[in-house]
Amino acid sequence: MSRRFIHKTDAVVILLAAALAVAGWLLYSGAPDGGMARAEIYVDGQLIKVVDLSEGGASVFAIPGAPAVVIRSDGGGILFESSDCPDQVCVHTGRISRPGAFAACLPNKVLIQIVSADVPNAYEPDVIVR
Amino acid sequence: MTNGGRLARRVALDGMLFALAVVMSVVDGMIPTPVPGVRLGLSNIAVMYTLLFVGRRDALTLAALKGLFAFVTRGAIAGALSLSGGLLSVLVMTLLTAVFGERVSYIMLSVAGALAHNAGQMIVVKFVYSSLALSAFAPVLAISGIAAGVVTAAILRAFLPIAKRFGGISGAKDFPE
Numbered sequence: 020m021s022r023r024f025i026h027k028t029d030a031v032v033i034l035l036a037a038a039l040a041v042a043g044w045l046l047y048s049g050a051p052d053g054g055m056a057r058a059e060i061y062v063d064g065q066l067i068k069v070v071d072l073s074e075g076g077a078s079v080f081a082i083p084g085a086p087a088v089v090i091r092s093d094g095g096g097i098l099f100e101s102s103d104c105p106d107q108v109c110v111h112t113g114r115i116s117r118p119g120a121f122a123a124c125l126p127n128k129v130l131i132q133i134v135s136a137d138v139p140n141a142y143e144p145d146v147i148v149r
Numbered sequence: 150m151t152n153g154g155r156l157a158r159r160v161a162l163d164g165m166l167f168a169l170a171v172v173m174s175v176v177d178g179m180i181p182t183p184v185p186g187v188r189l190g191l192s193n194i195a196v197m198y199t200l201l202f203v204g205r206r207d208a209l210t211l212a213a214l215k216g217l218f219a220f221v222t223r224g225a226i227a228g229a230l231s232l233s234g235g236l237l238s239v240l241v242m243t244l245l246t247a248v249f250g251e252r253v254s255y256i257m258l259s260v261a262g263a264l265a266h267n268a269g270q271m272i273v274v275k276f277v278y279s280s281l282a283l284s285a286f287a288p289v290l291a292i293s294g295i296a297a298g299v300v301t302a303a304i305l306r307a308f309l310p311i312a313k314r315f316g317g318i319s320g321a322k323d324f325p326e
Contacts, residue, residue: 024302029254032257037295040291041292061278108186121286
């Protein structure tokens with residue numbers, strides 16, 4: 020007996036799994052847009068900034084601890100504008116706006132994730148440096 | 150063949166397969182995918198070939214070498230991602246072949262391996278970003294794992310008769326057909 024490329028049962032199992040995954044993905048991407056959400060920016064696991072996406076207006080920030088990373092929010096969405104990392108996965112991820120979405124720059128350990136406004140905001144700054 | 154000869158043969162064969170895996174992963178990086186950061190995992194073709202036609206120990210060695218190579222060329226996080234994904238993938242595929250033998254198809258092995266690879270990488274991502282909610286990303290990883298698994302299985306299967314025609318990779322076990 021030699022190994023088959025595919026069995027009929029494999030096709031069924033794989034198609035079922037794919038259908039489940041697509042359903043899960045639709046469920047998440049069908050979530051409301053960034054109107055009622057905020058973006059949390061983490062560096063090395065520490066929450067360093069929260070951007071309220073329900074407020075309009077664009078702004079650009081540099082990230083303390085990762086000077087080569089530039090993040091831009093544009094009222095409703097947020098994105099990595101530039102980074103010095105070699106793979107540029109974070110920049111190519113593009114604009115994110117829906118709760119559950121995230122963009123990450125692994126080499127710089129910077130993470131942006133969108134959180135629904137319903138989730139309590141745990142961010143309380145200890146000191147505000149001006 | 151003497152013991153030393155067998156060892157030398159094995160080292161040479163594993164080295165060749167590792168070189169093949171590295172080239173495949175470079176080619177892999179050039180292929181655009183719909184989701185940034187998601188890749189086809191072409192080097193898994195070399196790993197699967199090794200697991201099925203060379204040996205389990207060699208496949209594990211290959212995954213470890215790939216991790217080391219990523220560590221040296223792309224840094225600690227890339228190394229940890231590659232090692233964690235690679236080892237979990239080889240372990241799952243080894244388990245499948247050990248339990249089901251030849252009854253497990255190329256597609257099933259490859260898809261399970263790709264999904265395990267993604268899961269292994271997510272474990273590392275979760276370590277780096279403990280605050281990250283990965284549930285929203287899980288469906289994307291599942292879909293991409295299935296798609297990548299199907300593609301790599303097809304390429305491996307298409308490659309087997311060619312390898313056979315050229316007498317196989319020296320030192321490997323016999324092929325089907």
